[in-house]
Amino acid sequence: MTCYVEVHCPICDSLEVNKAGFNHYRVRRYRCVNDGCITNYFMLEYRYKAYQPGVKQQVVEMAINGSGIRDTSRVFKISKTTVLSTIKNRESVLIQVNPNIKTLELSNECSVHMELTCDAAELDEQWSFVGNKSNQRWIWYAVDHATNTILAYVFGRRKDIIFKQLKALLEPFGIKRFYTDDWGAYERNIDKEKHEVGKRNTQKIERKNLNLRTWIKRLTRKTICFSKLEKMHDIVIGLLINKVEFGVDIHAKLQI
Ligand SMILES: [Zn+2]
Numbered sequence: 001m002t003c004y005v006e007v008h009c010p011i012c013d014s015l016e017v018n019k020a021g022f023n024h025y026r027v028r029r030y031r032c033v034n035d036g037c038i039t040n041y042f043m044l045e046y047r048y049k050a051y052q053p054g055v056k057q058q059v060v061e062m063a064i065n066g067s068g069i070r071d072t073s074r075v076f077k078i079s080k081t082t083v084l085s086t087i088k089n090r091e092s093v094l095i096q097v098n099p100n101i102k103t104l105e106l107s108n109e110c111s112v113h114m115e116l117t118c119d120a121a122e123l124d125e126q127w128s129f130v131g132n133k134s135n136q137r138w139i140w141y142a143v144d145h146a147t148n149t150i151l152a153y154v155f156g157r158r159k160d161i162i163f164k165q166l167k168a169l170l171e172p173f174g175i176k177r178f179y180t181d182d183w184g185a186y187e188r189n190i191d192k193e194k195h196e197v198g199k200r201n202t203q204k205i206e207r208k209n210l211n212l213r214t215w216i217k218r219l220t221r222k223t224i225c226f227s228k229l230e231k232m233h234d235i236v237i238g239l240l241i242n243k244v245e246f247g248v249d250i251h252a253k254l255q256i
Contacts (some may be wrong), residue, residue: 007044010053012037038253050078050086057251059086064240087235090250094238096169097152098246101144103172120177121170122146123186125158128233137233140166141241146177150212150245155234160185215240 007017007030014034020041021029027047039053046052050059055076073080102117115159121142128137128163140163141153152169156162163185175194180186182197242248 005044009034009037009039010042011039049076050082056086059083060090060239060250063087063236064243077221084232087232087239090239091231091235093249093250093252094235094242095246096154096238097172098150099171100247101149101151104174105172116144116147117149118144118146118173118175120179121151121173121175122179123166124181125163126183127158127181136229137163137230140235142166142170145177150241153238153241155230155237158183158185161189163189170177212241212244215244 006015008015009017009030009032012032012034012035014032016032016034017030018033018094019028020031023029023043025047027043027045029041029043031041042053049055050237055078059072059078059082060077067075069080069083072078072083076083088243095104100116122145123140123142125138136157137155138158139153139155142151143149144151151173151213154162154169155164156165167189176194178186178190180190180195180197186195186197239250
């Protein structure tokens with residue numbers, strides 16, 4: 001009796017699969033020939049677990065859901081180094097500015113494609129730490145007053161110089177009104193006539209408390225055991241914002 005096993009592509013599920021020789025350990029390799037599929041070669045069984053299709057995506061998803069490096073390494077039976085490098089590798093997909101909001105430059109040219117504009121923004125800075133509590137790390141971010149969508153974010157200390165970076169990122173939007181708390185950096189760096197301090201108009205960003213802020217807070221608290229590197233801390237939170245707020249495909253295949 002002969003047994004047949006249907007071989008599907010692990011990414012696109014297509015049956016258009018060709019045999020493609022053997023690997024180093026004499027395990028059969030396959031190749032997906034479906035047009036537009038990003039898979040090159042794959043195997044049905046992987047000796048090295050991190051190569052298993054989907055594992056790297058799950059490693060990243062676990063990180064933005066608050067799992068530490070050790071947890072992830074245990075679950076997937078891959079090394080901590082691999083977990084770290086998988087997350088670090090995603091740094092190159094990150095952007096700091098929401099690509100879905102119209103900028104002044106764009107609104108003159110192609111107004112058809114982008115409907116979202118931002119007239120007023122709420123700004124806030126949020127504290128977390130890397131490694132130990134004395135090593136403070138702040139995320140500064142702006143949300144659109146009308147839609148509560150994150151416009152841009154930066155990481156750094158609670159200093160004017162970091163706020164200026166955020167301000168520069170917001171420049172292209174042509175925002176006419178800024179609502180903030182009474183932290184001095186805002187007063188020193190925003191034109192008086194555009195600036196309003198107070199609780200009344202920062203309700204939207206305060207309400208972020210209920211979703212993104214709590215998520216980030218939980219993230220910084222739970223992943224504290226691995227956020228020894230500022231870089232890792234920034235990447236994980238950046239990935240969360242890019243995915244949830246900017247709609248970026250954080251698993252996109254890297255361009256080489
Ligand atoms: Zn495929």
